[in-house]
Amino acid sequence: MDKKLYGLMAEFDSATELVDAARAVREAGYTKTDGFSPFPIHEMDEALGIKRSILPVLVFFGGITGLLLGVSLQVFVHYIDYPLNIGGRPYLSWISFVPPSFELTILLAGFTAVFGMLFLNGLPRPYHPVFNVPRFALATREKFFLLIESADDKYDYDETRAFLQGLNPQEVFDVDE
Amino acid sequence: MVEGDHTLGTVSDKIGDLALKKKTPFFWFVGFGLAFLVAQLLMVSIGYLLVTGIGIFGTNQPVGWAFPIINFVWWIGIGHAGTLISAILLLLNQKWRTSINRFAEAMTLFAVACAAIFPVIHTGRPWLAAYWLFPYPNTMGIWPQFRSPLIWDVFAVSTYATISLLFWYVGLIPDLATLRDRAKNKYFKFIYGTLSWGWRGSSRHWHRYEIAYLLLAGISTPLVLSVHSIVSFDFSVSQIPGWHTTFFPPYFVAGAVYAGFAMVLILCIPLRRWYGMKDFITDTHLHYMGKVMLATGLIVFYAYIMEAYFGWYSSSQYEWFMIKNRIWTGPYWMFYWFLILCNGISIQLLWFKRFRESTFWLFVVSIIVSIGMWLERFVIIVTSLHRDFLPSSWAMYSPTIWDWTLYIGTIGMFFSLVFLFVRFLPIISIFEVRTLLPEANVHGHQQDFEENVVEVEYTYEKTDPPNKESEA
DSSP: OOSOEEEEEEEESSHHHHHHHHHHHHHTTOOSEEEEOSSOOTHHHHHHTOOOOSHHHHHHHHHHHHHHHHHHHHHIIIIIIOOOOSTTOOTTOGGGGHHHHHHHHHHHHHHHHHHHHHHHTTOOOSOOGGGGSGGGGGGGTTOEEEEEETTSTTOOHHHHHHHHHTTOOSEEEEEEO | OOOSSOOHHHHHHHHHHHHHTSOOOHHHHHHHHHHHHHHHHHHHHHHHHHHHOGGGSSOBTTBOSOHHHHHHHHHHHHHHHHHIIIIIHHHTTOGGGTTTHHHHHHHHHHHHHHHHHHHHHTTSOGGGHHHHHSOOOOTTOOOOOTTSHHHHHHHHHHHHHHHHHHHHHHHHHHHHHHHHHHOOSHHHHHHHHHHTTTOOOBHHHHHHHHHHHHHHHHHHHHHHHHHHHHHHHHHHTSOOTTTOOTTHHHHHHHHHHHHHHHHHHHHHHHHHHHTTOTTTSOHHHHHHHHHHHHHHHHHHHHHHHHHHHHHHHTOOHHHHHHHHIIIIISTTHHHHHHHIIIIIIGGGGGGSHHHHTOHHHHHHHHHHHHHHHHHHHHHHHHHHHSSOSSGGGOOOOOOOHHHHHHHHHHHHHHHHHHHHHHHHSOSSOHHHHHHHSGGGSGGGOOGGGHHHHHHHHHHHHHSSSOOOOOOO
16 A cells, blocks of 8 residues: 555444444454544444543542632632731631632633543644545534544454445545545 | 424534525624614713713712613623523423523623623723732732622622633534534635634544533533622622612522523524524424523512512611612602513513413513513612612712613624624534434434433333334
8 A cells, every 4th residue: 555544434324323333343343443423422432432531530620729729819818918807807707708719619610621621632633634535524514434543453454444344334435644 | 392304414504504605684784783883882982981980970979889780780690591591401401402502602691791891891990900800919919809799799700701601612613613614615614613623523522522511511500500699799798778688699590590581582583583493493492481481580570579578577677668768659669660560560471371482472571571670770779779878868860871872882782792693603503403303313212311211111111012113
């Protein structure tokens, strides 16, 4: 072969076909695989063997950071840096520190959820080899695609191509690097 | 939830083409032009305010809080329906939220943007607001007062605006990718491509995406309840009769959702008609929104009644005087009864199917409710302040022309933003509508109800004779 391929991609017509094919691919021992669909398909997690993301843990710690930030900021301002006696109220009037701390908890948890998701997904990534397949534009519309990367241990051009053909797809594409 | 004969492809085309292909309809130019003209009032008013000072407003002792805060609370309240639809209804697995969440969230953003104008400019010196509002080390060595509800408000509203923006934008990413792949014009392709961050619909991405979306919904739910609670603290933490009540937070939150759903209806009834979106925003959606409005409206009405009762039961002469003054002896009694008519009486129509299922009546009731919710804030703020503890300080309040232009200007800005949104972005969440189609169900399973499906299959095997094959 002359050019190096990123992988092989099969196109399917329905979500059910994609899930069945993904299951077969996984059972055949491929690991560097991915599915592409116009909407989230929960069955794909199990079919492709996608591990549960660490994102919720990150979001938890994001929230804790926000909480600590909020509490320490207010304690610093009203207890350490500039104690101000207002009507004899205690300097550490923690009840009134609750709303800002709560809001900062939410804020940092939200930031972590969104930017953590994008980071773990490797986005933004304007160029990706899969976009080299012209039909792939339909992945955001109505078609379903299954990719086996050439980096996979079990990958062998002819064998893998024959295997994907055997899953009864619409078509199998070479994905240029 | 989706009517008509739709497939994954036609859904994408029908919604996406509004932004990409369809010729911009004539009414869009008329609507946007009008809204944009009205928005100029805002520019002029702010300009005049900055040059002259807040003497141009009718606000004065003893009514030291008036139009700016009335309008602020009104706009913030309207925003709440968007988050309720996108977050709380998502957690409650209400499928009907899917086709209205996108523009309800957009409405939230625009409403919060309008709301934020008032606290920033009401002092007439917005450039000083930086150190009044935000805790940053400055050369004067001073800090904001964190024991004040006004600072809580700053944190609540800015967090709310940020999280709403993130939520809305995260929802848009897959749809922007759809538009990117469909756009023919290379500039649009570039813009949508940039905004979609190279989204390619990978299963591994969807997995994290859904977790992030759910987590955002989870944290937005307490957030949206906290925001209007904190806005109500601006009043209830003070000691003014008519403000100093513990039931303000739930009362304000219910009122916010009430006003917000009214605004969602005001926007979506014309929108679905003009853009032919009745397949996605069906009559069922409108009935449901009518029901939510009825429920929250009744809570608000109950709060009005309890407010009067508390005034009497408190045995505090100031509280009881305030209630009497508000309802019948004071100069603003007419506003109170107009408010009851708008928010308490008009909503009773929605008990009847005939009105609840009529688009016309829903639209009319929504407009009445929007006016009523504005009056509610007017009544709470002005009637509580204009009779001070000392009769020598009593005075009347009336807004000036600049109070009105500023308010009407924000309405213009709101609708300008809405018109821009419907022109350039998908007004309905395309990928979420796709999941509602039968094609989206793998092996005929309903995605979001996996557990239930297992249970159904279990009972299916036990029924005798077996049920017919389901159509899906």
